[in-house]
Amino acid sequence: xxxxxxxxxxxxxxxxxxxxxxxxxxxxxxxxxxxxxxxxxxxxxxxxxxxxxxxxxxxxxxxxxxxxxxxxxxxxxxxxxxxxxxxxxxxxxxxxxxxxxxxx
Numbered sequence: 001x002x003x004x005x006x007x008x009x010x011x012x013x014x015x016x017x018x019x020x021x022x023x024x025x026x027x028x029x030x031x032x033x034x035x036x037x038x039x040x041x042x043x044x045x046x047x048x049x050x051x052x053x054x055x056x057x058x059x060x061x062x063x064x065x066x067x068x069x070x071x072x073x074x075x076x077x078x079x080x081x082x083x084x085x086x087x088x089x090x091x092x093x094x095x096x097x098x099x100x101x102x103x104x
Contacts, residue, residue: 006094006101015039015100020063022054025104030091032100033074036061040074041102043089047072047079053088 009023015034022044023030031044031054044052046065053072057064062080064071070084077087092103 004103006092006103008096008099008101010100012039012095012098012100018058020054020058022052023102025091025102028089028091028104030102030104031063032093032102033058033063035059035074039093039095039100041091041093042072042074042077043091045088046070046084047086047088048084 007025009025010021015021015032017034019034021032029044030041033040035058044054046053048070049065049067051067053063055066061074062071068083071080072088077090094101
């Protein structure tokens, strides 16, 4: 098993307030989301429809799947409404200077 380490994936100006950016780290497609004055990182894949989330609505700490509207809490990955019942993967984020790093 490979050891997880923080990987620089973007800069703060690439993910403005209300913005999203798809990045890749250690083979994971990760969606960075800037909401509630915070950067979140989740796997860019809905646990229900297996569709990418980067085109979904981003609001107040959640992202919605663009296919069926399932919403996920960006901090915990927990589904907030049907049809999703399984969480999405989340990644720890840290900011170093103006660099966004994820633990992947």
